[in-house]
Amino acid sequence: MPVPRFFKASGRLCPMKLAVAGKGGVGKTSVTAWLGDYLARRGEDVWLVDADTALSLGQALGLPEEDIPVPLVKNTELIRERVGEGFIRLNPEVKDLPERLARKVGNLRLLVMGSIAAAGGGCACSANALLKALLAHLIIAGGQWVIVDLEAGVEHLGRGTVQSVDGLIVVSEPSLRSLRTAATISSLAKDMGLSRQALVINRAPDEFTLPEIAGLPPCAAVIPAFASLAHRQIVNPSVLDLPDRNEIDRFCQGIIARFTNGKE
Ligand SMILES: Nc1ncnc2c1ncn2[C@@H]1O[C@H](COP(=O)(O)OP(=O)(O)O)[C@@H](O)[C@H]1O
Ligand SMILES: [Mg+2]
DSSP states (O other), X not given: OOOOTTBOTTSSBOOOEEEEEOSTTSSHHHHHHHHHHHHHHTTOOEEEEEESSSOOHHHHTTOOGGGSOOOGGGOHHHHXXXXXXXXXXXXXXOTTHHHHHOEEETTEEEEEOOOHHHHOHHHHHHHHHHHHHHHHHHHHHHOOEEEEEESSOSTTSOHHHHHTOSEEEEEEOSSHHHHHHHHHHHHHHHHTTOOOEEXXXXXXXXXXXXXXXXXXXXXXXXXXXXXXXXXXXXXXOOOSSOTTHHHHHXXXXXXXXXXXXXXX
């Protein structure tokens, strides 16, 4: 029997590269941390990439602020060395970078890229070239999962970078404004060639019905607001090891299943 596309012959999941997008504050960083933690506890090798200006993924994973690495986009010397200026190298040498720049958090590894949106102009091109090469290298190097926490949408990523991602998770609050942003992000990503997508509604009330909005990806999870998280985050920015972890795991399973042909 042929092995489904996202399964290895062993029956284990084939690692994917996923990006997480959505309006500010909807829960992208939390969902990224939850998915990474869920996969890592299943024995998967997971790299999380923080591509936001807020750099909160490290904190969401429970890292003390002083241990969070300087974002790669701020390391202009390294970018110049690898990618060049003016005529940029589209296949920069990155083999040594993941190990050199990553922080280990339990079974997860965190790479802090920083915001490509904030890089602007030619710097955005260089940052994209580096991110694309890193994404390509990570998956080839040893079958790792890669989950990229984006600032908002995909519009700042180059087409090449978007096309090197296997799937897009669009997170939205249960509000029209947030859902419309989700639909816009989804269409843009589709136009750039990324059609494998899943919608995640976060902080949903008990009775929630998804309104009809053209262009939304299929819904993979409706996550409630966790009182445990609301209480915890006053004293601790980590979103992991919550009392609701089993419930969170079930949502993660549903999201991953959306990208693995339902075979999770
Ligand atoms: N389901 C949830 N229940 C309770 N609080 C949540 C939930 N999801 C996210 N939060 C909180 O909402 C805030 C914004 O979430 P975050 O993941 O940082 O959003 P984004 O990365 O999209 O800006 C954080 O303080 C986070 O802890
Ligand atoms: Mg965030």
